[in-house]
Amino acid sequence: MRIPIIAGNWKMNTNLTSAAELVNALQTELTALVATGKVQTVLCPPFPYLDRVSALTRGTGIGVGAQDMYFESKGAFTGEVAPSMILDFAEYVIIGHSERRQLFHETDELVNKKIHSALANNLKPIVCVGEPLETYENGETDVWVRGQVHAAIKGLDAEQVRGLIIAYEPIWAIGTGKAATGPGANAVIGISIRGALADLYSQSVAADVRIQYGGSVTAKNIDEFIVQPDIDGALVGGASLKADEFIAICRAGLPK
Ligand code: PEP
Numbered sequence: 001m002r003i004p005i006i007a008g009n010w011k012m013n014t015n016l017t018s019a020a021e022l023v024n025a026l027q028t029e030l031t032a033l034v035a036t037g038k039v040q041t042v043l044c045p046p047f048p049y050l051d052r053v054s055a056l057t058r059g060t061g062i063g064v065g066a067q068d069m070y071f072e073s074k075g076a077f078t079g080e081v082a083p084s085m086i087l088d089f090a091e092y093v094i095i096g097h098s099e100r101r102q103l104f105h106e107t108d109e110l111v112n113k114k115i116h117s118a119l120a121n122n123l124k125p126i127v128c129v130g131e132p133l134e135t136y137e138n139g140e141t142d143v144w145v146r147g148q149v150h151a152a153i154k155g156l157d158a159e160q161v162r163g164l165i166i167a168y169e170p171i172w173a174i175g176t177g178k179a180a181t182g183p184g185a186n187a188v189i190g191i192s193i194r195g196a197l198a199d200l201y202s203q204s205v206a207a208d209v210r211i212q213y214g215g216s217v218t219a220k221n222i223d224e225f226i227v228q229p230d231i232d233g234a235l236v237g238g239a240s241l242k243a244d245e246f247i248a249i250c251r252a253g254l255p256k
Helices: 016-035 047-057 083-087 098-103 108-120 133-137 141-153 158-162 182-200 203-208 222-226 243-252
Strands: 005-009 040-044 063-066 092-095 124-129 165-168 210-214 233-236
Touching: 005 092, 005 165, 005 210, 005 243, 016 040, 016 047, 016 243, 040 092, 047 063, 083 108, 092 108, 108 124, 108 141, 124 141, 133 141, 141 182, 158 203, 165 182, 182 203, 182 210, 182 222, 222 233, 222 243, 233 243
Parallel strands: 005 040, 005 233, 040 063, 063 092, 092 124, 124 165, 165 210, 210 233
Antiparallel strands: none
């Protein structure tokens, strides 16, 4: 059984005070939701606030994640953060977010190295894939997304793949207010992503991996995604910065 997982990607937002305020506003409700064992939640603050968010959520069951990492374990890589440094504060790490791919020129090869390194360091990767608008409009989403999945998980064994969380985030839906439709996202996740996993590994691996939808998810539209059979939660950007909104999204993850 795949337990839905709702992750909040705070991106480059909050400050030390507002990050703590946000956690405090979320804590009681999310702790109660997570205690049901039927939904998981993850907060992904900017690197400098991981320590604080981790301290504030300790013992609550609320997960903490980083928004990126480097694949090397130490050395002369100015500005980068090693997996072991993240592991001091967090158990999840977002890898291959489209903003990193587009703005910071991260390649499929780099994403693959980061996933190998995260798994080797006992971090749980949330691997982002998703097509740009032009690809979507040309009806080439399937080829694009399958290609990204193949490249991202190259060299992983079946057990490692089972440990991944994949987030399908069409780039045209991120931060635009134009979310995919529930059935549209479900089709890409079910056919392209689970299809790629079945081709590369087995039906059983494809059926075990948790796959989120991300892109303009709000408290208003979350139900449309969560009812879909192949969607196991959401990766939430903007709406994860508003406590009431994020709580409502996480609550929607509970089975009806
Ligand atoms: C994201 O950044 O992963 C995201 C899905 O953003 P938003 O919810 O704001 O579209």
